[in-house]
Amino acid sequence: MSDANAPWLIVGLGNPGPDYAANRHNVGFMVADLLAERMGGKFKRAQKAQAQLVEGRIGAPGPSGRRVVLAKPMSYMNLSGGPVISLRDFYKVPTANIVAIHDELDIDYGTLRLKLGGGDNGHNGLKSMTKSMGADYHRVRFGIGRPPGRMQVADFVLKDFSSTERKELGYLVDRTADAVECLVTEGLERAQSTYNS
Helix, strand or coil: CCCCCCCEEEEECCCCCCCCCCEHHHHHHHHHHHHHHHHCCCCEECCCCCEEEEEEEECCCHHHCEEEEEEEECCCHHHCHHHHHHHHHHHCCCHHHEEEEEEECCCCCCCEEEEECCCCCCCHHHHHHHHHHCCCCEEEEEECCCCCCCCCHHHHHCCECCHHHHHHHHHHHHHHHHHHHHHHHHCHHHHHHHHCC
């Protein structure tokens, strides 16, 4: 059980720079951007880690809200673990209070799954985080489905969402942000029963 007063570290996984901004692999950044907007904050470059940060609260207004550090690693996906470890240590965040928001190939597009721990399923961002600190952190998995035909996985995740997918993307990113807030304020079981599809 985690310390009720400990901060949460919510990490949107993605790749930095405008060329990657609308890629499937960057859905973690998209959700983090929406959470920052809801918290009334703007991402700023962190001195303490290779990441952009927003600090604030999620949940009820005032001191009853959960203290949150929202981060977008600026290290590229396959090196996400370094910035996450630096932030975890600086803010003294228990590993059980770390949440990674990421794209997930083995789930149909638009499907959401939340879990604690587990494998990395070939996801380079998770692989780097797990190598740095073990697997006992939360994952909010945003389904992007498998590549069509013979398209390579690397090409698929680094392509923008299709025009059909984009019709629903705003709603799905919004729902994912809701799920993250529910996880932080009400716990994993409640978030799973409400948002796992």
